[in-house]
Amino acid sequence: MNIYIEALIAFHIILGAFFIFVGSFGMIKLPELMSRLHGPSKATTLGVGGFLVGSMIHFGATEGRISIQEILITFFLFITAPVTAHFIAKAYMHAELKPEKLPKPDGRYGWNTYASVEDVKLAAREQATGSDLQG
Amino acid sequence: MSVPKHSHDHSQGEPQAAAQDSHNSHGHGKENHSADHHPGRRYEDNRTYMQRWLPHPLLTFVLVLLWMALLNSFTIGGLVVGLALGMTIPIYTANFWPERPVIRRPTQVISFICILMFDVVVANIQVAYRIVFRRPEQLNTKWITVPLDLTSPEAITALTATITLTPGTVASDLSADGRSLLVHCLDVGSEKEMVRTIKDRYESRIKAIFP
Amino acid sequence: MINYALALGFIAVSLALLMNLWRLATGPTVMDRVLAVDTMVINTIALIILYGIRESTAVYFESALLMAMFGFISTVAYCRFVLRGDVIE
Structure with a gap:
């Protein structure tokens, strides 16, 4: 194989390895769960994307065909990583955080995780009628 | 005095209709043709x-x-x-899926995805630098509130995924009336600047895509 | 040159998996452990892909694809259990 293509593949693999390492390193270094969420969900996903670009170039150079499965893996990872980060944040807020530590949103209702069912129904009815029900 | 007259007419009309119905059922047997032509269908289907x-x-x-x-x-x-x-x-x-999502201008989708990819790669490098080379006490983590202009669920989902993919921010919760978003930032200089960045770069583009 | 890069990649992913295991063992809260499991799944996908590059066959990508598609469901199941007490209502 050409030396430049080999260098390109090696560069992508090293870049991916660096991001995966940094992602997990951030998970053990930072003090709180909400800070620890940032590392794995973003840096690790990008690292796997780097590996996949390297593998696409590798299989394109050796076997001469373009395989789309790597793009599909990256696509699935980019779609599901925010979902898991959001879920973990929400479950942590529900279990550990008290609502007084968070800033309040504009309007009269709090955040969705702490709201009761009556609050949500009242908010929906107020939006539907467009008027102020509680005065 | 229109109401008693109306009820009077109605009460006179009903026995006649009932008599007619019974007459019909005697005459035609099982064929009881009502307004719709399919006796098995219980609701109206207006789809093309x-x-x-x-x-x-x-x-x-x-x-x-x-x-x-x-x-x-x-x-x-x-x-x-x-x-x-x-x-x-x-x-x-x-x-x-009761309704189709409406997407205007598919070319803007491609430009939005390109901007997203670029932001993901560039900002990841910055956050990697902050994770490795700064001590955790120096990081300025904060919870911020982003007021939203979007209303449809697809648009809010797209904005939440974008904020979570962009390194430095994780979208955590939605307010009960759906008007603001709770975002956790890893290292933020000023809160207003971060809110303005999110609104300018991402929300305006999403608003152009989903009406 | 690719062999050196692959070796470096294997070392990095293995160290990342060890760090996830450490966080799994000593996370103070439950969600720390859930996060560690989810990150382990993604690191395993990376390991499978590296192995596929090293052996120069494309048969391993299907298993990586399957793990990517279904690996996040375990995290969603754990979180739904913590949030509501029930995984499927």
Whole structure:
């Protein structure tokens, strides 16, 4: 194989390895769960994307065909990583955080995780009628 | 005094109609032709032919593309099976998606995705630097509130995914009336600047895509 | 040159998996452990892909694809259990 293509593949693999390492390193270094969420969900996903670009170039150079499965893996990872980060944040807020530590949103209702069912129904009815029900 | 007259007419009209009905049922036997022609149908179905057999064309297109990508090659047989799956799956699951999402200007989708990819790569490098080379006490983590202008669920989902993919921010919760978003930032200089960045770069573009 | 890069990649992913295991063992809260499991799944996908590049065959990508598609469901199941007490209502 050409030396430049080999260098390109090696560069992508090293870049991916660096991001995966940094992602997990951030998970053990930072003090709180909400800070620890940032590392794995973003840096690790990008690292796997780097590996996949390297593998696409590798299989394109050796076997001469373009395989789309790597793009599909990256696509699935980019779609599901925010979902898991959001879920973990929400479950942590529900279990550990008290609502007084968070800033309040504009309007009269709090955040969705702490709201009761009556609050949500009242908010929906107020939006539907467009008027102020509680005065 | 219109109300008693009306009831009076109605009470006079009803026995006549009942008499007529019984007369009809005697005359025609089992054939009780009421307003609709299908005795088994319990509700009205106003869908057009296209809405019935191809309820979500965008979903069909995405399913066909996904099937071809799973097969990892472009063959006619794969296309035929993909089309068959793409037609049957939306029909069987049509009750889960009552309305089609409206997407204006598909070219803006491509530009938005390009900007997203660029931001993901560049900002990841900055956050990697902050994670490795700064001590955790120096990081300025904060919870911020982003007021939203978007209303449709697809738009809010797109904005949440974008904020979570962009390194430095994780979208955590939505307010109970759906008007603001709770975001956790890893290292933020000023809160107003971060809110303005999110609104300028991402929300304005999403608002142009989803009405 | 690719062999050196692959070796470096294997070392990095293995160290990342060990760090996830450490966080799994000593996370103070439950969600720390859930996060560690989810990150382990993604690191395993990376390991499978590296192995596929090293052996120069494309058969391992299907298993990586399957793990990517279904690996996040375990995290969603754990979180739904913590949030509502029930995984499927």
